[in-house]
Amino acid sequence: MKALIIPVTPFAQNCSLIWCEETMKAAVIDPGGDLEHILGAAEEQKVEIEKILITHGHLDHAGGTQELREKLDVPVEGPHKADKFWIDQLPEQCARYGFPPSYAFTPDRWLNDGDTVTVGKVELDVVHCPGHTPGHVVFISKNDRVAIVGDVLFQGSIGRTDFPQGNHEDLINSIRNKLWPLGDDIAFVPGHGNMSTFGQERQSNPFVADMNFG
Template sequence: MKAVIIPVTPFAQNCSLIWCEETMKGAVTDPGGDLDHVLQAAEKHGVTIEKILITHGHLDHAGGTQELHEKLGVPIEGPHKDDKFWIDQLPAQCARYGFAESFAFTPDRWLEDGDIVTVGNEEFTVVHCPGHTPGHVVFVNLKERVAIVGDVLFQGSIGRTDFPRGNHDDLIHSIREKLWPLGDDITFIPGHGNLSTFGQERATNPFVADMNFG
């Protein structure tokens, strides 16, 4: 598996182009906007985009989803259906923050905890991780030991929980009870900022480190 991070939107959100090296089929994760950059990256690397994967419904992660779907004619998978209320608000969200025009969408597949998503010959396990938003999902490639975590976890921090239907306790539970058991060696691509590993965050992240939980 290969991945290229493409920062998009004024919020510098980590949209990713991920692909299977055997088939050169790929997916775009969280196309918040700046779709020309995303499509240029696919062309540069010789990747055929076969689907769009969404971690959650916030504008910087999902604002360009419908436009990309219409451009490429590929299916949208994710997030969990509990984020439908965020997706329905995308036009208003983008107008409020001065983003380019955006459109609501209906995924071809709402995702549940434990679902499998394929990208070429690569498989990603879906982990439902509510807290930042109620329908947030994480995509984990257990073979390659890579996760795409959206705004659940960052290097040295965690996602905000002060948005509608955010919940701090749920977020801590999602990270510690659903992500940590997957293994310290998993490298994760966050929604913003630098890559890290679950092990590094277990040891050093002031919000979720083991030392703070007895």
């Protein structure tokens, strides 16, 4: 699997273009906006976008989903259905923060913990990681040892939990009980900022480091 990070929206959200090197089929993960940049990157890499994957329903991650779906006529998979209320509010979210107009959408497939999604011949495991939002999911390529974690975990930090239906305890449990067991060597693309590894965050992240949990 190959991956390219494309920062989009005024919030500098890390949209990811991932693709299967054998088939050159691709997926866009979290098209929050700036669709011309996303489509330009796909054209530059000579890949065919076959689906859209969504980690959670916040505007900077999902705001461009319906427009991109209509442009490309491709299915949308994710997030977990517990984020439906966020997706339904996308038009209001975007107006509130001065983003371009956005549209609510219904995914072709809501995702659950333990599901898999495919991109070409690449298989990604789905891990439901509530806390930042109740329906947040993470995509893991066990073969490539890479995770796309949205706003669950950042280099040196974790996702906010002060939004409606956010829960700090749930977020800590999601990270420590669902992500850490997958392996210290897994590199992750966060929703904002630089990549890191689960092992590095276990050592040094002040919110979830092992030393803080006995």
